Amino acid sequence: MTHDLTLPSGRPAAEGLAERAHRDPHRPRFHFTSPGGWLNDPNGLTHWNGVYHLFYQYNPLAPAHHRIHWGHATSTDLVHWTDEPVALVPGTDGPDRDGCWSGVLVDDGGVPTLVYSGRHGDLELPCVARGSADLRYWTKDQANPVITAPPEGLDITAFRDHCVWREGSGEDAVWRQLIGSGIRGVGGTAFLYESDDLRDWRYVGPLLTGDASQKQGELDWTGTMWECVDLFRLGEDEKAGSTDVLVFSAWDEGTTHHPLYWTGHYQGDTFTPTALNRLDYGGRYFYAPQSTRDEHGRRIMFGWLQEGRTDEANAQAGWCGVMSLPRIVTLGADGRLDQAPVPELGLLRREHLRIPAGPLETAYTRLHTVRGDQLDIETTLHLAPGATARLVVRETPDGAERTVVEVSRAHDGSGGTLRLHRESSSLDPTVDTEPRHGELPLDDDGRVDLRVLVDHSALEIFANGRPLTARIYPTRPDEAVGVGIGADGDVTLERFDAWQMASAFTDGPRPLWP
């Protein structure tokens, strides 16, 4: 996490934040961002009486992680968002005087109720707030924190973030919650608690504990602390039975590593894991996700797209942090999660551009009809064993800056790889241009359904249901609008459709304190 910032000029960073944010060419226009200042995790996600509520970790005073508030926005279509009054402000005294950290919203017999981590000094403890019927105004409990200390007798690395649900029915119904933590010398964990009233909590025990000595430095290292644990069930109505999913973000000594998930079975007081997987191949560019089941029965997930430029650049820009597009999470035939942006995004599709189907015979062609920095691209490709296909976006006319999405199939035909090359995404040596990659599942036909959403500095890629999220900052953003495709080996293009995407926000700076 970063620290408090002033601009190089010495001006306080809050001055003109929203105006500067609005002018920044790297600011996404159809992803949710805060009006200005800092945004991190999605919080309190809920679909309440037909309205989606997205709360988020917010610092309206500076683009820096400090004294975090809860911002709030609502939507009826998951695409257009209305800024609502800031929901939680750190107290002048009390357990959240240094920040209202991540948490969730639950329906307590009709009363919207937040459970979040109040921060005071280096300590985070669970707090509760009750909401007005419209979820706009929140009253913190006098008795906060509702849990006064982490479980006794354990040497822990941290204790924060909440997943709360109602379990059982009738007389036997109870509240349960998970709090993210880690046991020093062992690994990350999620502590399970139980309550009748969301205020008085009994500690049950660790639901599941990772082994931090395994796979250190690897892309699925589970870290020394689990941030933002999220437990949900998928496939409940299917004959085949259900799978439980435990999502967490692997953290270690202040470094945010990557989001992972266990599939398995939650029963009684334990979670019996089947497999551990990477949730998004972008690593920290899709961090601290939270999900909710909406009124249509869909599992909707948002994550936080961290920045890849310097603290100074963020301070200049007046804003930082992007919310991912909402994704639907389902269980794939292979027992892993499939992810796809919600279909509602189609509301923003404007000019439709197509290129003809057929064999892709060129190593690289710039497309003349498709260009832009707000694009939704959908293509289906077939890769022969050993073949590679490339989709280039945000390319300058001279090709000096370009971002390459690559899908390839192994020579023995067995599996594939999704790769993002950012090495030439920007000529600015201070921005992060590390490549990213992950496993691409392929059938015998080598079919790849590829979706690429470009929104200025935000990039979300979905290849056969596997996401890779990242940030890119070309130094000539107005010129970096080229799109192209190419192949090595035998690749057939079954379809290629692209749309210019409209902005989700009406023009002009948004108020920092709606």
Ligand code: FRU
């Ligand atoms: C994850 C996180 C949470 C914490 C919040 C603070 O990004 O560190 O663990 O509650 O952000 O803003």
